[in-house]
Amino acid sequence: MEDIMERKQETTGIKLFTLNSNRELAAKIADYMNVELCDASIKHFSDGEIQIKVNESIRGDDVYVIQSIADPINENFMELMVMIDALRRSSAGTINVVIPYYGYARADRKTRSREPITAKLIANLIEMAGVDRVIAMDLHAAQLQGFFNIPVDHIFAIFEQAKYFKEKGLDHDVVVVAPDHSSVKGARNLAELLKAPIAIIDERHVDGKTYNAVIGDVKGYRCIVVDDMIDTGHRMMTAATTLKEAGATDIYACATHAILSGTSVEDLKKSDFCEVVVTDTISLPEEKKFDKLTTISVAEVLGEAISLIYNNHSVNELFDKSSDI
Numbered sequence: 001m002e003d004i005m006e007r008k009q010e011t012t013g014i015k016l017f018t019l020n021s022n023r024e025l026a027a028k029i030a031d032y033m034n035v036e037l038c039d040a041s042i043k044h045f046s047d048g049e050i051q052i053k054v055n056e057s058i059r060g061d062d063v064y065v066i067q068s069i070a071d072p073i074n075e076n077f078m079e080l081m082v083m084i085d086a087l088r089r090s091s092a093g094t095i096n097v098v099i100p101y102y103g104y105a106r107a108d109r110k111t112r113s114r115e116p117i118t119a120k121l122i123a124n125l126i127e128m129a130g131v132d133r134v135i136a137m138d139l140h141a142a143q144l145q146g147f148f149n150i151p152v153d154h155i156f157a158i159f160e161q162a163k164y165f166k167e168k169g170l171d172h173d174v175v176v177v178a179p180d181h182s183s184v185k186g187a188r189n190l191a192e193l194l195k196a197p198i199a200i201i202d203e204r205h206v207d208g209k210t211y212n213a214v215i216g217d218v219k220g221y222r223c224i225v226v227d228d229m230i231d232t233g234h235r236m237m238t239a240a241t242t243l244k245e246a247g248a249t250d251i252y253a254c255a256t257h258a259i260l261s262g263t264s265v266e267d268l269k270k271s272d273f274c275e276v277v278v279t280d281t282i283s284l285p286e287e288k289k290f291d292k293l294t295t296i297s298v299a300e301v302l303g304e305a306i307s308l309i310y311n312n313h314s315v316n317e318l319f320d321k322s323s324d325i
Contacts, residue, residue: 028299069103219247
């Protein structure tokens with residue numbers, strides 16, 4: 001604890017900015033780090049053009065900008081680009097972008113002919129704009145770090161999630177479930193922290209029909225279905241239905257990024273989940289909040305990451321918090 005307080009005291013010279021995508025999270029990060037958010041004016045013209053002005057000197061300073069590339073994705077991404085240009089032309093010492101949610105991350109490879117790899121395009125644009133370092137949380141695929149030729153610190157929400165479930169008593173008689181085969185690694189990591197077994201939802205397509213089954217024993221157990229994001233919620237709700245049919249008792253959904261597009265909110269309200277646990281990497285409007293939804297904050301882990309990086313300390317300790325859970 002003393003080391004943390006020393007680092008927080010050493011961040012008094014940091015320049016921390018936020019744009020419009022997630023001001024609530026930025027304010028929590030600033031509060032945790034005991035620093036003030038710096039002043040910048042952001043104006044949107046009637047035709048959609050964005051104007052940004054940095055209202056204080058940042059010459060030679062280490063600047064950190066907090067911005068999720070979330071809905072409205074293109075508008076928030078363009079805000080980030082304009083801000084980076086403003087910082088570079090204001091002679092910032094280093095420009096570091098904190099991206100709690102990295103939009104376009106699912107387009108990380110070609111699945112059909114003549115498709116773009118948009119996640120790589122976003123990385124190229126960020127790098128070309130003049131960014132020195134990227135801090136991201138729970139990327140859709142870890143290999144996205146390799147899309148950059150600048151340092152990337154990939155931070156995880158899993159320790160906060162595991163701590164939350166353990167405090168609820170969900171560290172016994174519980175099974176951690178991957179909603180599909182691509183989510184097994186995340187499920188296994190959470191299961192290791194909770195010292196729980198894992199199961200997998202296996203989806204098969206036979207003669208034009210879709211069949212779902214559970215690989216693993218869930219009968220009579222509480223289940224946590226874990227994924228990196230909830231978008232339409234279809235995969236999560238299919239998992240919940242399959243688990244209920246297999247004899248699971250209480251079923252929880254766990255994801256870092258709450259995109260919640262389309263009819264997902266109404267569908268989740270009526271689903272077999274007793275609770276949907278997400279983080280605040282994406283700022284949710286009031287109409288997307290509902291009784292089953294619980295939001296835990298990642299401000300502390302992001303604030304700690306910024307503090308460590310600013311003071312040239314290793315961020316490795318953020319990945320070894322098993323003893324704190």
